[in-house]
Amino acid sequence: MGGIIFWGIIRSAVLIPVLWILYGLMEYKYWWWFGIISVYGVIIHPALIKYNMFLQENDELINNTLCSSCKHFDKTAVLCLKFDKHPTLKSLPCEGIDWEPMDSKNETTEVHA
Ligand code: SF4
Numbered sequence: 001m002g003g004i005i006f007w008g009i010i011r012s013a014v015l016i017p018v019l020w021i022l023y024g025l026m027e028y029k030y031w032w033w034f035g036i037i038s039v040y041g042v043i044i045h046p047a048l049i050k051y052n053m054f055l056q057e058n059d060e061l062i063n064n065t066l067c068s069s070c071k072h073f074d075k076t077a078v079l080c081l082k083f084d085k086h087p088t089l090k091s092l093p094c095e096g097i098d099w100e101p102m103d104s105k106n107e108t109t110e111v112h113a
Contacts, residue, residue, distance in 0.1 A: 001077050004050045011043050061089055070099045 019035050026034065055062070058078045065087065067073040072082040079086055083093035 001054060004047050004054065007050070008043055008047050011046070015039065015042050061087065065089065065092070066096055066099055067092060069102060071102045072098070072100065 015038060019031075019038065022034065023031055061078055062068055062075050067080060067087045068075070070080075072080055073087075074081050080093045082098055085093040087093060
């Protein structure tokens with residue numbers, strides 16, 4: 001996931017100066033359309049493709065593991081937030097010991113007298 005954001009930033013850093021240079025060389029009405037199409041084609045579309053590939057590669061892990069029903073699991077990053085590690089299909093960072101259901105709060109209630 002971080003790679004998608006990283007390369008999105010790199011593509012933006014390249015595209016913005018190119019659009020800036022073209023701004024002075026093209027007619028304004030064409031520049032707008034070129035800008036919109038190039039932002040989609042260079043930044044958004046590759047990020048969507050990479051994100052869909054990421055979801056396909058991690059589909060089993062996101063939907064059919066112990067982590068997928070645990071409140072410490074971040075599905076968007078495929079990350080155990082408690083251990084700050086990526087679970088795999090073969091190993092879980094907690095080995096199942098720290099699993100907690102999604103809706104549990106695990107909060108203590110203090111009573112003040
Ligand atoms: S605490 Fe254990 S079960 Fe829960 S997300 Fe982390 S590794 Fe998975």
